[in-house]
Amino acid sequence: MEATPVTMTADPAPVLEPSARLVAAARAGDRAAFGRLVEPCLSAALGASIVITGSHADGADAVQDALLAAWQGLDGLRDPAVFPAWFRTLTIRAALRIAKRRGRLVSIDLLADPAADPGGPADGGLDGALDRRLLGRAFDRLDADDRALLTLRYLWDLPVAETADALGTPTGTVKSRTHAALGRLRAAFDAEARR
Amino acid sequence: MTHDDNFDQPELRELLEERASVSDVEVEPLRRYVEQLPPRRRSRGRWILAAAAGIVVVLAGLGAVAVLTVPWGSSGAAPWPPNPAYFANDPRLAVCNATVTDAVAIFELVHVADYAAQLPNAYPLTGLQANPSDPALVIVFKGPGSVDRGGETAAPGTHDLCLVVGADAAHWQQIGIVAVDTTGLAAFKPEPTGTPLAADLLPWVQQCGGVSAGINRVLQLPHGTDAMTLNSVQVPISLMTADPMTIVVYDGAHPFAPLGTPPAPGATVAPRDPGYQDLCILVGSDPAKVKRTIVESGPAGQITGPSGEPVTLPAPPTPVVASTAPDAPSGSIPPASPSSVLRPQISAADCAALGFSDNRCLAVVEQARQTNSLDWSQIVTVHLAKPATGAWLGGAPVADVTFTMADGTTAKATTTCLTANQGSDPVCTDRPEIQLSMPYGPGSGYNDVPCGSVPAGEPGASCATPLPTVDPAATSVPLRIASVDYGLTVGSQVIYLGQATLPNGILSDAHFSLADRMTQAFGVTGPVQLVITSTDPSRPAFDNAFSHGWHPGSEVVSVSLVLDVTSVTPGATLQVRDLVVR
Numbered sequence: 001m002e003a004t005p006v007t008m009t010a011d012p013a014p015v016l017e018p019s020a021r022l023v024a025a026a027r028a029g030d031r032a033a034f035g036r037l038v039e040p041c042l043s044a045a046l047g048a049s050i051v052i053t054g055s056h057a058d059g060a061d062a063v064q065d066a067l068l069a070a071w072q073g074l075d076g077l078r079d080p081a082v083f084p085a086w087f088r089t090l091t092i093r094a095a096l097r098i099a100k101r102r103g104r105l106v107s108i109d110l111l112a113d114p115a116a117d118p119g120g121p122a123d124g125g126l127d128g129a130l131d132r133r134l135l136g137r138a139f140d141r142l143d144a145d146d147r148a149l150l151t152l153r154y155l156w157d158l159p160v161a162e163t164a165d166a167l168g169t170p171t172g173t174v175k176s177r178t179h180a181a182l183g184r185l186r187a188a189f190d191a192e193a194r195r
Numbered sequence: 196m197t198h199d200d201n202f203d204q205p206e207l208r209e210l211l212e213e214r215a216s217v218s219d220v221e222v223e224p225l226r227r228y229v230e231q232l233p234p235r236r237r238s239r240g241r242w243i244l245a246a247a248a249g250i251v252v253v254l255a256g257l258g259a260v261a262v263l264t265v266p267w268g269s270s271g272a273a274p275w276p277p278n279p280a281y282f283a284n285d286p287r288l289a290v291c292n293a294t295v296t297d298a299v300a301i302f303e304l305v306h307v308a309d310y311a312a313q314l315p316n317a318y319p320l321t322g323l324q325a326n327p328s329d330p331a332l333v334i335v336f337k338g339p340g341s342v343d344r345g346g347e348t349a350a351p352g353t354h355d356l357c358l359v360v361g362a363d364a365a366h367w368q369q370i371g372i373v374a375v376d377t378t379g380l381a382a383f384k385p386e387p388t389g390t391p392l393a394a395d396l397l398p399w400v401q402q403c404g405g406v407s408a409g410i411n412r413v414l415q416l417p418h419g420t421d422a423m424t425l426n427s428v429q430v431p432i433s434l435m436t437a438d439p440m441t442i443v444v445y446d447g448a449h450p451f452a453p454l455g456t457p458p459a460p461g462a463t464v465a466p467r468d469p470g471y472q473d474l475c476i477l478v479g480s481d482p483a484k485v486k487r488t489i490v491e492s493g494p495a496g497q498i499t500g501p502s503g504e505p506v507t508l509p510a511p512p513t514p515v516v517a518s519t520a521p522d523a524p525s526g527s528i529p530p531a532s533p534s535s536v537l538r539p540q541i542s543a544a545d546c547a548a549l550g551f552s553d554n555r556c557l558a559v560v561e562q563a564r565q566t567n568s569l570d571w572s573q574i575v576t577v578h579l580a581k582p583a584t585g586a587w588l589g590g591a592p593v594a595d596v597t598f599t600m601a602d603g604t605t606a607k608a609t610t611t612c613l614t615a616n617q618g619s620d621p622v623c624t625d626r627p628e629i630q631l632s633m634p635y636g637p638g639s640g641y642n643d644v645p646c647g648s649v650p651a652g653e654p655g656a657s658c659a660t661p662l663p664t665v666d667p668a669a670t671s672v673p674l675r676i677a678s679v680d681y682g683l684t685v686g687s688q689v690i691y692l693g694q695a696t697l698p699n700g701i702l703s704d705a706h707f708s709l710a711d712r713m714t715q716a717f718g719v720t721g722p723v724q725l726v727i728t729s730t731d732p733s734r735p736a737f738d739n740a741f742s743h744g745w746h747p748g749s750e751v752v753s754v755s756l757v758l759d760v761t762s763v764t765p766g767a768t769l770q771v772r773d774l775v776v777r
Binding site for chain 1: 211219221224229233284420562566757
C-alpha cells in the first residue's frame with residue numbers, strides 16, 4: 001500500500017485504461033498498448049533512476065532496461081493491476097545494477113574549489129539550516145543500495161512493506177537499513193561540512 | 196536538526212525531488228524507445244542441455260548472466276534462446292561496426308574474465324588492458340567480422356568475434372578476434388530433448404530438499420550479484436553478494452511448502468500460479484557449506500522467505516492472558532466492535548460510500564496521514580472519495596483522502612494499493628488474511644534432507660555431512676504454549692514468548708498459529724514472524740541446521756513474535772495458538 005502526497009502527482013494524470021486490457025494487448029505484441037501502460041510511470045521511473053545512478057544518461061539507460069525487461073517479461077505478470085509496482089521493481093533493480101557497475105558517485109561539486117563555496121552550516125554543526133549543497137554531496141557519497149533505499153522511502157514515500165517488496169528484502173531489513181543509511185548520510189554530511 | 200533526527204526531514208525529500216525532477220523532453224526518448232522495442236519473445240517450454248551440462252549464457256533482458264541451467268519438468272520461462280535483437284539499440288554495436296543482422300549471437304559477460312568460461316575452446320584473451328571485472332559485450336558474427344581477415348574464410352565451427360569491454364562509454368575497449376572456435380559456446384546448443392538432472396547438480400539440489408519432480412530449472416551464477424539481471428526470478432537483494440549462487444526454481448511449491456508448517460497428513464500442495472515460482476537459493480561455493488534461503492512466491496508473488504538477519508529483541512513484555520491448557524479460552528475480553536477503530540474525525544459516511552470496512556477505511560486514512568506527517572491532534576475532519584487520479588507508479592489508487600486541519604488548511608493524498616500481496620494488505624481488502632512466517636523447523640528449510648539418495652562414489656554423493664545425533668543427556672526444555680493472548684498497540688511490536696533449551700543447539704520443531712487469521716479486531720502489515728535467537732550472541736543464526744551446527748551441551752534460545760500493527764480495536768489481542776519450539 002502506499003499513500004501518495006499530492007505534491008508528487010504534478011505530472012498530468014492520464015486517463016486510466018483498464019490495465020488488464022492493456023497488458024493483454026501488450027502481451028500480444030502491441031507496442032502502443034505497452035506505451036500507454038508505462039506512460040504514467042515514465043517520469044517517476046526516470047527521476048528515481050537518475051537519483052540512484054547519479055546521472056541522466058545512466059538513469060535513462062536504467063529505465064530502458066526496465067522497459068525492455070517489462071516488455072519481454074509480461075508473461076510473468078500475474079495480476080495486471082500490479083503492473084506499476086512490478087515496473088517499479090524492475091526500474092529500481094535496473095538502476096541498482098547500472099549504479100553498481102559505475103561504482104560510487106563522484107559529485108561534480110566535490111571537484112570544485114571548496115573555497116568557492118562558503119555555504120554550510122554557520123556553526124559547522126547540524127543544528128543550523130541544512131545546506132542543500134552539502135546534503136547533495138553527502139548523498140553522492142552513499143553507495144547505490146543506500147541511494148535506492150532512500151529514494152524509495154523519501155522520494156516515493158513507500159511504506160516499509162512496499163520498499164521491502166521493491167528491493168526484495170525482508171521488512172525488518174528495510175527498517176534497519178534505512179536507519180543505517182540515514183546514519184551514513186549524516187556522517188557524510190558531517191564530513192562534507194568539515195571540508 | 197539534531198543527531199537523532201537524522202535526515203528524515205524535508206531537506207532530504209526536497210533534494211530527492213529536485214534531482215528526480217525531469218521534463219517531458221527528457222521522457223520523450225523513452226517513449227520513442229518503447230516504439231522501437233524488439234518483437235516480444237514468447238515464453239518457451241523447457242529446454243534442457245546435454246547431461247554433461249556446461250556453462251552457458253542465458254540472456255535476461257539487456258543483461259546476460261553466465262549460468263548453468265538445467266530445466267526439469269515443465270513450463271520453464273527462461274529467456275532463451277539469446278536474441279541479437281535485444282541489443283538492437285546498444286551503442287556498443289557501433290563500436291564493432293556491427294548490426295544485429297550481422298550476428299548469430301550477442302551476449303554480455305558480467306565480467307570479461309568470464310570469457311574463457313563461456314568459450315572454452317577459444318584462445319584465451321591475452322594482453323587485455325581492461326579490468327578483468329569489467330563487463331563486456333560479445334558479438335559473434337555470422338561471417339567475417341569487423342576485423343580484416345585478409346580474405347581468409349572462416350573454418351567450420353569458428354566465427355569472428357568482437358568484444359566491447361568496459362562499463363563506461365568513454366573507456367570502451369574494442370577487441371576483434373578472428374576464427375574463434377565457438378564449439379563450446381552453449382548458445383549454439385540445439386533445443387534439448389530431455390535428460391536427467393545433471394549429476395553434478397545433485398549435491399546442490401539435495402540442499403534444497405532433494406530431487407523433486409517439481410524442479411523447473413537450476414541456475415548457477417558465478418556471483419550472486421548476477422541475479423540482478425534475472426527477470427524470471429526474484430532474488431532478495433540481501434543475498435546478492437560476490438559469492439557464487441545456485442538457484443533451484445520450482446514449477447510449483449518448494450519441497451518444504453508450506454513455508455514453516457509441516458504439511459497436514461494427506462494434504463496436497465497446490466501449484467503456484469503461472470509466472471510465480473518458489474526458489475531455493477544457495478549462496479556459497481561448496482554445496483555442503485551453503486547458506487540456504489527459501490523464497491516462497493506465494494499465490495500473490497510475495498517473498499516471504501527467511502531474512503537471514505538477526506533480530507534484536509527488546510525487554511520482554513508481560514502477556515495479558517496465558518494458558519498452557521489445550522484449547523484454553525482466550526480470556527474474557529469480548530470481541531470489539533469493528534466500528535470502534537474509526538476515529539471521530541473520519542467520515543463514516545464516506546467509508547460506507549466507498550464500500551470499505553471501518554478497518555480498511557482507517558488503514559487508508561492512516562497511510563495518507565503518515566505520508567503527510569500529520570498529527571491527529573491537529574486534524575479536524577477527514578473525507579474520503581473515489582480516487583480521481585488514474586495510475587501512479589506506486590500502484591492502483593484506492594481513495595483520495597482530504598484532511599482539514601485545525602488552522603483551516605487542507606492536505607490531500609491519494610492512497611494506493613500497490614502490493615502484490617493484496618490478500619493481506621488492509622488497504623487493499625476488507626478482510627486481509629494475516630500472513631505467518633515461520634522460518635525454522637521441519638518443513639521450513641532449516642532442516643536438511645539426509646544424504647543417501649546417491650550411492651557412495653557416485654557424483655552427487657558428496658552431500659552435507661549429517662550432523663551428530665542429539666545427545667540424550669543434553670538438556671532439552673521445549674517451549675509449548677497452547678493458548679496465549681497478548682494485548683496489542685499500534686506500531687512495531689516484538690512479543691517475547693519465552694525461552695527454550697535446545698539439546699546440542701539442534702532445532703527440531705518450531706511452529707505456531709493464530710486463532711483467527713482474518714480477524715478485524717486489529718490490522719497488521721507484513722507477516723507475523725516467529726523469531727528464534729540464541730541467548731549466546733556468539734552463536735550463529737538459525738538459518739540452517741548445518742550452518743548453525745551441532746553444539747556441545749545445550750543452547751538456550753529466546754522465542755518472540757515480531758509484527759507491525761496498524762490498527763487496534765479496544766481490547767484486541769493477538770491470539771497465539773499451538774506454539775511449539777523445541
